[in-house]
Amino acid sequence: MGYRVVVVGATGNVGREMLNILAEREFPIDEIAAVASPRSQGTEIDFGETGRRLKVKNIENFDFTGWDIALFAAGSxxxxxxxxxAAASGCVVIDNSSLYRMDPDVPLVVPEVNPDAIDGYKNKMIIANPNCSTAQMVVALKPLHDAARIKRVVVATYQSVSGAGKDGMDELFEQTRAIYMPSGEMSDPKKFTKQIAFNVIPHIDVFLDDGSTKEEWKMIAETKKILDPKIKISATCVRVPVFVGHSEALNIEFEDEISAEEAQNILREAPGVMLIDKREDGGYITPIECVGDDATYVSRVREDPTVDSGLSLWCVSDNLRKGAALNAVQIAELLGRRHLKKG
Structure with missing residues (x-):
């Protein structure tokens, strides 16, 4: 016996990926609905590789009564x-937007990191999915924190344009084509603040009063909520000309001693982590190699000699999967195991 599942924002990058992952992981479904804005009503989209086509329904008049889970990828x-x-109708919402992440009555969940937090979902019948860059980082940090207690993290991100949606991917493509086509004409940036092709932009989301960006604030606040409020975090978030896959350079300071070898052994066994760390040419993972995979890849683990107990490492993940759709489906699986058992 399965669930009745709604995917809201089903025609977007993350919504389509949610449908793909639900199909891939054979999530127990009795009925599924693809829902989006009125302009998408009536269009058909694939339910993964099942061969099924779903006709998109209009969110404005969709009735959530009788549905078990709604995966939201529709924006705030x-x-x-x-x-x-949806929540008022008894349907549990798993939301990919930033709207509810810092709500104290809404659990912010990464199943490999804080599965017990999901037990608070009944407060509002809503569960929040973290920011894409936060999700992969805490998967890598959690096992190390358990082993040696993290004091401080300094992270620089290298975030792909798919994190800005289809418009971001289109802008990178069009600018790249304009550079290479003899008759190409470079248009002014629309989605990003500067040219993204062959460039990097140290600016994601709006600026805050202290000079940081909201994306950087999200990484700090969400990591504290998910992992440990005592951890000190400094983040610099950068958009790079990569279509899919976020990368992060992490410098971590610990309370207890931990060697690079110990960290490698821990990460090798950690849930959700794939350690690829050979100290040779190509012995690490890059964004293009992580696309379509579920794992959070960790490479370049090494000791930082500038602090008493510190490590540096490289972390890569498919931001449309672990950073968004996969984590949402994993939350749904966890919810089913713990609270919405069928049959």
Missing amino acids: GPTAIHAPR
């Missing part, structure tokens, strides 16, 4: 309107 605006409506 539509979510603010329709997630409470």
Whole structure:
């Protein structure tokens, strides 16, 4: 016996990936609905590689009554309107937007890191999915924190344009084509603040009063909520001309001693982590190699001699999967095992 599942924002990058992953992982489904904005109503999309085509329904008049789980990938605006409506009807919302992440009554969950937090879902019938860059980072940090207690993290991200949606991917493509085509004309940036092709932009989301960006604030606040409020974190978030796959350079200071070899052994056995760390040419993972995979890849683990107990490492993950759709489906699986058991 399966669940009745709704995917809201089903025509976007993350919504389509949610449908793919639900199919791939054979999530127990009795009925599935693809829901999006009125302009997408009536279009058909694939339910993964099952051969099934789903006709998109209009979010504005969709009735969530009788549905078990709604995976939201619709952005904060539509979510603010329709997630409470779904929750009030008895449908558990798993939301990919930033809207509810810091709400103290809404659990912010990464199943490999803080599965027990999901037990608070009944407060609002809503569970939040973290920011894409936060999700992969805490998967890598959790086992190391358990072993040696993390004091401080300094992270620089290298975030792909798919994190900005289809418009971001299109802008990188069009700018790259304009550079290579003899008759190409470079248009002014629209999605990003500067040219993204063959460039990097140290600016994601809006600037805050202290000079940081909201993306950087999200990484700090969300990591504290998910992992440990005592951890000190400094983040610099950078958009790079990569289509899919976020990378992070992490410098970690610990309370207890931990060697690079010990960290490698821990990470090798950690849930959700794939350690690829050969100290040779190509003995590490890059964004293009992680696309389509579920793992958070860790490479370049080494000791930092500038502090008493410190490590540096490289972390890569498919941001459309672990950073968004996969984590949402994993939350749904966890919810089913712990609370919504069928049959």
